[in-house]
Amino acid sequence: RPCLRARAGDPAAPPRSQASLAVSADGARWALLNASPDLRAQIAATPALHPVPAPGRIRHSPIAAVVLTGAEVDTIAGLLTLRERQPFALHAGAAALATLDANPIFNVLDRALVPRRDLPLGRPVALADAAGAPLGLTLEAFAVPGKVPLFEEAGADPGRADDGATIGLAVSAGGGELLFIPGCAAMTPGLAARIAGADTLLFDGTLFRDDEMIRAGAGPKTGQRMGHMSIHGPGGAIAALRDLPLRRRVFIHINNTNPVLLADSPERAQVAAAGWEVAEDGMEILIP
Numbered sequence: 001r002p003c004l005r006a007r008a009g010d011p012a013a014p015p016r017s018q019a020s021l022a023v024s025a026d027g028a029r030w031a032l033l034n035a036s037p038d039l040r041a042q043i044a045a046t047p048a049l050h051p052v053p054a055p056g057r058i059r060h061s062p063i064a065a066v067v068l069t070g071a072e073v074d075t076i077a078g079l080l081t082l083r084e085r086q087p088f089a090l091h092a093g094a095a096a097l098a099t100l101d102a103n104p105i106f107n108v109l110d111r112a113l114v115p116r117r118d119l120p121l122g123r124p125v126a127l128a129d130a131a132g133a134p135l136g137l138t139l140e141a142f143a144v145p146g147k148v149p150l151f152e153e154a155g156a157d158p159g160r161a162d163d164g165a166t167i168g169l170a171v172s173a174g175g176g177e178l179l180f181i182p183g184c185a186a187m188t189p190g191l192a193a194r195i196a197g198a199d200t201l202l203f204d205g206t207l208f209r210d211d212e213m214i215r216a217g218a219g220p221k222t223g224q225r226m227g228h229m230s231i232h233g234p235g236g237a238i239a240a241l242r243d244l245p246l247r248r249r250v251f252i253h254i255n256n257t258n259p260v261l262l263a264d265s266p267e268r269a270q271v272a273a274a275g276w277e278v279a280e281d282g283m284e285i286l287i288p
Contacts, residue, residue, distance in 0.1 A: 092117075145185040
């Protein structure tokens with residue numbers, strides 16, 4: 001239903017591309033948080049990411065770094081769009097780097113130009129470009145309940161992974177903290193403590209109900225089987241995060257079956273009443 005209305009040009013159902021975020025401390029050099037399959041279109045739609053003239057170079061990109069929260073197709077496929085011999089630093093956890101290393105197609109990113117840097121868990125890192133120049137952003141990765149990428153499953157349900165196969169990112173430019181958690185299978189006391197007090201939270205809003213895909217006839221899996229907690233319900237994101245102090249909270253990574261995509265749906269009203277926003281393409285957030 002959301003897709004049909006979006007394709008018909010319904011203003012209450014604006015089209016959305018897959019989840020990716022660009023962050024910057026100075027508005028000139030940018031880091032991408034995840035490289036979505038829609039990255040080419042996202043760059044084209046975002047003037048701040050357009051190539052600009054540089055002395056002695058016919059090609060130049062303001063994208064100085066890419067940080068991955070995992071190795072699912074919707075976080076890494078856009079890397080292949082960035083293969084035009086432009087230098088940038090690629091930061092990821094050990095599990096995601098191992099997946100990239102195991103797939104030779106990602107060797108189109110020349111390691112002499114695109115260094116791969118291991119992102120440790122629980123330790124702040126000064127984000128830098130390929131040459132090591134700081135970007136003015138501090139990044140901290142932390143483990144989030146999730147699962148291994150779909151293409152690495154061996155057929156049976158692999159169960160929940162809490163070892164860093166899925167990570168969240170905390171980003172700061174010296175002021176408030178932005179948390180980017182596009183995939184989360186469950187809320188744990190440790191994760192809730194890490195989220196509390198952040199300025200802005202961008203959080204997994206894949207499904208409104210855990211059995212949404214099954215109800216819609218769109219697939220046989222629950223949200224839990226896919227590694228995503230639902231928005232609604234006793235164990236959902238609204239309930240789990242209700243009492244945490246946050247200035248702003250935004251749902252991202254929203255599946256096309258999710259009725260919160262529709263501005264006039266009861267589910268969107270419920271989300272808004274709980275103090276949540278629903279992300280849209282081109283959304284800009286300033287962290288004080």
